[in-house]
Amino acid sequence: MKLFYSPSSPFVRKVMACLILRGLEGQVELVSTNAHASPGALLAANPLSKVPALLTEDGAAIYDSPVICEYLDGIGSAAPLFPAGPARIPALVTQALADGLMDAAVARRMSDQLPQDEGRIAFSARQKAAVERGLAVLEQAPPQGLADIGAVAVACALGYLDFRFAQEPWREAHPKLAAWLASVAESPAITRTAPPAA
Ligand SMILES: N[C@@H](CCC(=O)N[C@@H](CS)C(=O)NCC(=O)O)C(=O)O
Secondary structure, eight states: EEEOOOOOOOHHHHHHHHHHHTOOGGGGGEEOOOGGGGOHHHHOTTTTOOOEEEEEOOOOOOOOOOHHHHHHHTSSSSSSOOOOOOGGHHHHHHHHHHHHHHHHHHHHHHTTTTTTOOOHHHHHHHHHHHHHHHHHHHHSSSOTOOSSSHHHHHHHHHHHHHHHHHTTTTTTHHHHHHHHHHHHHHSSHTTTTTTOOO
């Protein structure tokens, strides 16, 4: 398998964490990719020019990160991250919430790097508010362990906030979430996928 990859992407991190948790890390070749430069090889795998994108052994192109993670859950023999039965939809909703936090935080980071006008300032404030609402929901019911895709996604979203928005600490206002993240911080799926120093 080939994974179009960027070490700073929280969505790529989620896929890498799944690869580790599923025992599949050795089966993937990482292709370092600047998605914003729209290289042809990435476009052939994902016309949206986003990472992560996965090419399977059969040459099938798979994106985006929730689909790649679900694909990985179907190969290998480790415990599944996508539960069956009644636990499935809650795990998917938590993944959607965490992915939405990442979308908002990534969009805010991109917007903040551009010349600021009233529209961009309003856009960034809207993304920030979405993150704050998402954190409040997660604080009410933090994940447990790293047992499912929702938990993995939340860890990656919080890691991205620490990586890109360290000047806006979230732990004090979300102590249960902070305690949960500390409890999984030494998992290889977390330590070995940490983003580079900002
Ligand atoms: N929904 C996508 C989001 C992926 C995404 O936004 N990736 C960013 C990097 S963090 C990207 O490739 N951006 C390039 C671009 O928007 O042109 C997923 O879950 O994989």
